[in-house]
Amino acid sequence: MKSLGSIRRSFAPWNDPGAVPYIRFENVTKRFGDYTAVNDLSLDVYEREFFALLGASGCGKTTLLRMLAGFEEPTAGRILLDGQDLAGIPPYRRPVNMMFQSYALFPHMNVWGNIAFGLRQDRMPRNEIRQRVEEVLKLVRLEQFALRKPHQLSGGQRQRVALARSVAKRPKVLLLDEPLGALDKKLREQTQFELMDLQQDLGLTFMVVTHDQEEAMTMADRIAIMDRGEVMQVATPAEIYEAPASRFVADFVGNVNLFEGTVAGREDGRTRIADDRGMSLLVNEAGGAPEGAGVAFAIRPEKIRVSSARPAAAVNAMEGEIYDIAYLGDMTVYHVKLPDGRIVKASALNAARTSDDPMTWNDRAWISFAADAGVVLTR
Amino acid sequence: MNAGWSRFNVASVSVGFAFLYLPIVLLVIYSFNASRLVTVWAGFSTRWYVSLIHNESMLAAAWVTLRVALLSATAATVLGTLAALALTRYTRFRGRVLFSGMVFAPLVMPDVIIGLSLLLLFVALGFDRGIVTITLAHITFTMCFVAVVVQSRLLSFDRSLEEAAMDLGATPVRTFFQVTLPVIAPAIVAGWMLAFTLSLDDLVIASFSAGPGATTLPMKIYSQVRLGVTPEINAICTILIGIVATGVVAATLVNRRRELRRQRDEQAAHAP
Amino acid sequence: MAGAAPTASRPPAAGARGGPGARIFAAVAGRLVIMVPYAWLLVFFLVPALIVVKISLSQMAVSVPPYAPVFDPGGGLAGLLDAVRQFSLENFAWLMDDPLYINAYLSSLMIAAVSTALTLLVGYPVAYGMARAPATIRPSLLMLVILPFWTSFLIRVYAWIGILKPEGLLNQFLLGIGVISQPLVILNTNTAIYIGIVYSYLPFMVLPLYATLEKMDGSLVEAAQDLGCTRTGAFWRVTFPLSLPGVVAGCLLVFIPAVGEFVIPDLLGGSQTLMIGKTLWNEFFANRDWPVASAVAVLLLLVLVVPIMVFQKVQADAQEKGR
Numbered sequence: 001m002k003s004l005g006s007i008r009r010s011f012a013p014w015n016d017p018g019a020v021p022y023i024r025f026e027n028v029t030k031r032f033g034d035y036t037a038v039n040d041l042s043l044d045v046y047e048r049e050f051f052a053l054l055g056a057s058g059c060g061k062t063t064l065l066r067m068l069a070g071f072e073e074p075t076a077g078r079i080l081l082d083g084q085d086l087a088g089i090p091p092y093r094r095p096v097n098m099m100f101q102s103y104a105l106f107p108h109m110n111v112w113g114n115i116a117f118g119l120r121q122d123r124m125p126r127n128e129i130r131q132r133v134e135e136v137l138k139l140v141r142l143e144q145f146a147l148r149k150p151h152q153l154s155g156g157q158r159q160r161v162a163l164a165r166s167v168a169k170r171p172k173v174l175l176l177d178e179p180l181g182a183l184d185k186k187l188r189e190q191t192q193f194e195l196m197d198l199q200q201d202l203g204l205t206f207m208v209v210t211h212d213q214e215e216a217m218t219m220a221d222r223i224a225i226m227d228r229g230e231v232m233q234v235a236t237p238a239e240i241y242e243a244p245a246s247r248f249v250a251d252f253v254g255n256v257n258l259f260e261g262t263v264a265g266r267e268d269g270r271t272r273i274a275d276d277r278g279m280s281l282l283v284n285e286a287g288g289a290p291e292g293a294g295v296a297f298a299i300r301p302e303k304i305r306v307s308s309a310r311p312a313a314a315v316n317a318m319e320g321e322i323y324d325i326a327y328l329g330d331m332t333v334y335h336v337k338l339p340d341g342r343i344v345k346a347s348a349l350n351a352a353r354t355s356d357d358p359m360t361w362n363d364r365a366w367i368s369f370a371a372d373a374g375v376v377l378t379r
Numbered sequence: 380m381n382a383g384w385s386r387f388n389v390a391s392v393s394v395g396f397a398f399l400y401l402p403i404v405l406l407v408i409y410s411f412n413a414s415r416l417v418t419v420w421a422g423f424s425t426r427w428y429v430s431l432i433h434n435e436s437m438l439a440a441a442w443v444t445l446r447v448a449l450l451s452a453t454a455a456t457v458l459g460t461l462a463a464l465a466l467t468r469y470t471r472f473r474g475r476v477l478f479s480g481m482v483f484a485p486l487v488m489p490d491v492i493i494g495l496s497l498l499l500l501f502v503a504l505g506f507d508r509g510i511v512t513i514t515l516a517h518i519t520f521t522m523c524f525v526a527v528v529v530q531s532r533l534l535s536f537d538r539s540l541e542e543a544a545m546d547l548g549a550t551p552v553r554t555f556f557q558v559t560l561p562v563i564a565p566a567i568v569a570g571w572m573l574a575f576t577l578s579l580d581d582l583v584i585a586s587f588s589a590g591p592g593a594t595t596l597p598m599k600i601y602s603q604v605r606l607g608v609t610p611e612i613n614a615i616c617t618i619l620i621g622i623v624a625t626g627v628v629a630a631t632l633v634n635r636r637r638e639l640r641r642q643r644d645e646q647a648a649h650a651p
Numbered sequence: 652m653a654g655a656a657p658t659a660s661r662p663p664a665a666g667a668r669g670g671p672g673a674r675i676f677a678a679v680a681g682r683l684v685i686m687v688p689y690a691w692l693l694v695f696f697l698v699p700a701l702i703v704v705k706i707s708l709s710q711m712a713v714s715v716p717p718y719a720p721v722f723d724p725g726g727g728l729a730g731l732l733d734a735v736r737q738f739s740l741e742n743f744a745w746l747m748d749d750p751l752y753i754n755a756y757l758s759s760l761m762i763a764a765v766s767t768a769l770t771l772l773v774g775y776p777v778a779y780g781m782a783r784a785p786a787t788i789r790p791s792l793l794m795l796v797i798l799p800f801w802t803s804f805l806i807r808v809y810a811w812i813g814i815l816k817p818e819g820l821l822n823q824f825l826l827g828i829g830v831i832s833q834p835l836v837i838l839n840t841n842t843a844i845y846i847g848i849v850y851s852y853l854p855f856m857v858l859p860l861y862a863t864l865e866k867m868d869g870s871l872v873e874a875a876q877d878l879g880c881t882r883t884g885a886f887w888r889v890t891f892p893l894s895l896p897g898v899v900a901g902c903l904l905v906f907i908p909a910v911g912e913f914v915i916p917d918l919l920g921g922s923q924t925l926m927i928g929k930t931l932w933n934e935f936f937a938n939r940d941w942p943v944a945s946a947v948a949v950l951l952l953l954v955l956v957v958p959i960m961v962f963q964k965v966q967a968d969a970q971e972k973g974r
Contacts, residue, residue, distance in 0.1 A: 069546060070545075070546075071542055071545075090545070091542070091545045091546050092545045092546070092547075092548045092550055093548075096546075097546055097547065098543070100539050100542070100543055101539075102537065102539055104539040104540050104542065104543035106540060106543075106544075106558055107540075107562060108561045108562055117544070117549075117557075118547030118548050121547060121548035121549045121553065122548055148644075149644075151641060151644065151645055152641075152645060165543075165547070166546075169547070169548070380782040380783060380864055380865055380867045380869050381783070381869030381872070382783060382784060382785050382786055383783055384780070384783055384784060384785070385783075387776075387780075388776075388779065388780035388783050388784075389780065391776030391777055391779070392781060392784070392792070395773065395774075395776070395777035395780070395853075395857075396777075396795060398773070398850070398853075399796070399799050399850070399853060400799065401814075402810035402811055402850070403799060403802065403810065405810060405813065405814065405820060406806065406807075406809075406810040406813075458687065458688045458691055459688075461683075461684050461687055461688045462688035462692075465684050465685040465689070468684075469681070469684075469685060472685055474689070478685075478688075478689055478692070479963070479967070481692040481693075481696050481697060482688070482692065483963060483966055484696070484959065486904075486962075487904065487907040487908055487958075487962055488908070488911070488952075488959070489911020489912065489951065489955075490908075490911070490913065490928075491911050491913050491928045491931045491932060491948070491951075492703075492911060492931075492948045492951060495703060495931065495935065495944060495945065495948050496696075496699030496702065496948070497695065497699050499699060499703055499706055499941070499945070500695070500698060500699040500702055503702055515695065516695075518691075519691070519692075519695040519696060522688070551677045552680055576800075576801050579803070580803050580804050580805065582804075582805050582914055583913050583914065583932075587935075597803065597805050600803075600805055600806070600809070601805060604809055604812075604918065612809065616802075616803065616806040616809075616810075619802065619803055619806065620803075620806070623798075623801045623802050624802075631790075631791075631794055
C-alpha cells in the first residue's frame with residue numbers, strides 16, 4: 001500500500017498488534033443533568049504519543065481531558081492509565097499533570113514558587129527541589145526570570161512557566177488545554193515546534209485539546225476528531241486529510257469538494273458514480289459500497305486541475321464557468337460553476353511568477369482529476 | 380462607561396462631595412472653638428481637647444468600644460469568611476435557602492429589630508448584659524457585611540487556580556491555605572476593616588445589648604447630645620475622624636505605590 | 652536529563668499526600684465550613700427572631716423578666732402547653748386599633764419612601780459623574796465617597812443639629828447673605844429627617860449605582876447617538892434603563908433600613924415626627940413594655956417582608972450572574 005501523504009512515520013505503535021495502550025478510555029460517558037457531553041466514547045492512546053483531540057467548541061474534548069485529569073468523574077465507563085483504573089482517584093493523586101488554557105499561574109508566588117509548588121506537595125528534600133526547578137527553568141529558558149511574579153511576565157513567558165510547572169514532576173501524561181490559544185501567530189508557530197521537541201526530549205505522552213486544525217495537524221502523531229461527544233475518526237494527520245472516514249471529517253479539516261451520487265457500476269476495476277443531473281465519475285476506491293448505494297466522492301481542491309481547454313488524458317473532466325477567483329498570493333482558488341449549478345473549488349499553486357494559462361471571471365474552464373484523487377464516503 | 384466629563388458632571392460631583400463633607404469640616408472647625416456655644420465662633424482654642432483627656436467616663440467608654448470592636452471584628456471576619464465560602468463553594472446543602480436568607484437579612488434589617496431580638500435572647504438565656512453581650516451582638520450583625528465582601532471576591536476568583544493546585548498534588552485543604560486564602564486575603568482584610576468600623580459606630584444595637592456595666596462611646600456621645608453638648612464632643616469626633624482618615628489615606632497611598640510598581644514591572648516585561 | 656523515562660517519578664513519601672486521614676479531615680472541614688456560621692446564625696439570629704414573636708404574644712408583667720408567661724423548663728410538657736395557652740394576639744389587636752401606631756407605620760413608610768426618592772435624585776448625578784470621570788481619578792473619587800462612611804454615623808448626624816437649628820450655621824449663612832429675614836425652622840421637622848437620611852445613606856445609593864454605571868458599555872450610547880438620539884435622549888432611552896438594577900439595589904439599601912431608622916428621627920426629628928423606630932425604642936426603654944415593643948417589631952418586619960424578599964432575590968440574581 002502506498003503511504004498517504006509524503007511523510008513516512010516510523011513511530012506507529014497503533015499499527016503494532018502487540019502494543020498495549022497507555023491510556024484507555026472504555027465506553028466513557030459523561031452527563032451533566034440532561035446534557036450528554038461525552039457519549040460512549042472509547043479511545044486508546046499509546047506511550048510517547050503526541051495525541052490531539054480536535055473539534056469545535058462543545059464537542060466534549062475538554063470534558064474528556066478533565067476526566068483524565070480527575071476533575072470530573074465519568075457517569076459510565078472506565079479510564080485506565082498504564083493498566084490502572086483511575087476511578088475514585090482524586091486529581092492530586094494521579095500521575096497526570098495539566099497545562100491550563102488560562103495558565104492558572106499562582107499570582108502570589110514568583111516563577112520559582114510556581115514551579116516548585118508541585119514538588120513541595122511531594123515533600124521533596126529542599127536541595128532536590130532546587131535542582132529540579134533549575135533544570136526545568138533551563139529547559140524553558142526562563143533562568144533570569146525565576147524571581148519574577150506572573151504579572152511581571154509577558155504572555156509567552158507565562159505560557160512557558162505554565163509548561164515548566166506542569167513537567168516539573170515528570171508526570172506520566174501531560175495534558176494541554178488549548179496551549180497556544182492565547183499566543184499571537186508568530187509565537188504560535190515557534191511554540192508548536194518547541195512543544196514537539198520538548199515532548200520528544202522528555203519522552204512524555206502528550207494529550208492536547210484544540211479547536212485549531214493547523215495546530216493539531218502540525219504537532220500530533222494522531223488526531224481524534226470529535227463531534228457532540230463522540231469520536232468521528234482517529235488517525236494520523238495524513239490519513240485524516242487524505243482518507244477521511246466521513247463527510248463530517250472531510251469537511252472539518254481543510255477544504256473539500258463533495259460530489260454526491262450513487263454507485264452506478266464497475267468498469268476495469270474502477271467504480272462509476274453518477275447522479276441524475278448528468279454527472280459521471282470514474283473513481284478508484286469505493287469503500288465496498290454496493291451498487292445503487294448513495295455515496296459522496298470527496299476530493300480536495302488542490303487535487304483538481306483547472307484549465308481553459310479539456311486536458312487530453314484526464315479520467316474525469318467537466319466543463320464549467322469560472323464563477324469566482326480568490327487570489328491568495330501563494331495560490332489561487334478557483335470557484336468553477338458547473339452546468340448543473342454545483343460549484344467546485346479548485347486550487348492551483350502559483351509556482352511561477354507568471355501564468356501560462358491565465359483565466360479570469362466568467363471564462364469557460366475545465367476541471368479535471370484522476371481516479372485516485374479522492375475517496376468515496378459512505379457516511 | 381466612556382470617560383468624558385461635562386460641566387454638569389463636574390458640578391454634580393462637586394456639589395455631592397461638598398454636601399458629604401461640609402458637616403464633617405464644620406465639626407472639625409468648631410472643635411477648636413474657644414466658646415462653649417457651638418454656633419458662635421470665639422477664637423481658636425484647644426481647651427476641649429485638654430478637657431477631653433480628663434474626661435474619665437468618656438475615655439472609659441472609648442476603651443470599651445475599642446475592645447469590643449477589635450474582638451468582634453476578628454470573630455466576625457472568621458465567621459463571615461466561612462459563610463461566604465459555604466455559599467459559594469457548596470451549591471447544594473439542606474437549608475441553603477434559610478442560610479442564605481439569614482446571612483443577608485441583617486444587611487437591610489433595621490437596627491432596632493436586631494437589637495431588640497438579641498436582647499430578648501440574652502434575657503431568656505439569663506446572660507448578664509455587659510461587654511460580652513455587646514460583642515456577641517456586634518459579631519452577629521457585622522459578619523454578614525464581611526460575608527458580602529468576601530463572597531463578592533470569591534465569585535470572581537479563578538477556580539482554575541485551585542484546579543491547578545490540586546493537579547500538582549495539593550489536597551483540597553492544602554489548596555485552600557496555600558492558594559485560595561492568600562489570593563483572597565485583601566478582601567478578608569477589607570471585611571475586617573468594615574466590621575471594625577461598623578462596630579465602632581453602632582449605637583442602637585449596643586444600647587439594647589449593653590447592661591448597666593458597659594457603655595460604649597456612641598452610647599456616651601448620644602446621652603451627652605440629649606443633655607446638652609460641649610464642644611468636647613466635637614473634639615472626640617475630630618479625633619476619631621482623624622484616625623480613620625489617616626488610616627484610609629495611608630492604605631490608599633500604599634496601594635497606589637504598589638499599583639505603580641506593578642505597572643512599571645509589567646511594562647518592563649513587555650520591553651524587548 | 653534528556654530522554655529520562657517518564658516512569659521515573661518518585662513514589663510519594665508515606666503520608667506526603669495524606670492517606671485516608673487527610674480525606675476524612677477534608678470532609679469534616681467541609682462540614683465545619685457550613686456548620687459553624689450556620690449554628691451561630693441559628694442561635695443569634697433565628698432564635699432571637701422566634702423569641703420576639705413569642706414575646707409579642709405575651710403580656711407585660713411586673714417581674715423579672717417583665718413579661719408573662721415565662722417558659723419554665725421544669726414544668727415539662729404540661730407547663731409548656733399551659734404557657735402556650737396564655738398566648739394571645741391582644742397586643743397586635745391593640746396596636747392595630749390605636750391610630751398612633753398605625754400613623755407611625757404609615758408615616759415611617761412615607762418618610763422612608765420620600766427620603767429614598769430624594770437620595771436617588773441626589774445620588775444618581777453623583778454616581779453618573781463619577782462613572783464618567785477620567786479613569787485615573789475614579790479610584791480617588793470612590794475613596795472619597797466611602798470615607799465618610801468610615802467615620803461615625805452618629806457624629807455626622809449630630810453635626811447636622813448644629814447646622815439646621817434656628818441659631819445654626821445654615822440660618823446664619825442665609826440671614827447673612829440676606830436671602831431670608833427670619834430663621835427657617837428646619838430642625839425638629841420632617842424636613843430635617845429627610846436631609847439626615849439622604850446625607851447618611853448617600854453612599855449606599857451611590858456605590859451600587861456607580862458599580863452598575865461604570866461597567867456599562869459606553870458604545871451603546873454612541874450607537875444611540877449615531878442613530879439620531881440627542882445626548883439627553885440617549886441617556887433616558889439607553890443609560891437609565893440599563894442602570895435600573897443598580898437603581899433598585901440602591902433604593903432597597905436605603906428604603907428598608909430607613910423605615911426602622913431611630914437615630915435620625917430622634918436627633919433631628921423632635922416630638923412631632925412619628926417614626927416606628929422611635930416608637931419601638933420608647934415602648935421598650937421608656938414604657939418598659941416588652942411585649943408591645945416586640946409586637947411593634949413583628950409588625951414592622953411584616954411590613955418590610957416584601958421589600959426584604961425583593962432584596963434577597965436581587966442578591967441571588969447577582970450571585971447567579973457572577974457565576
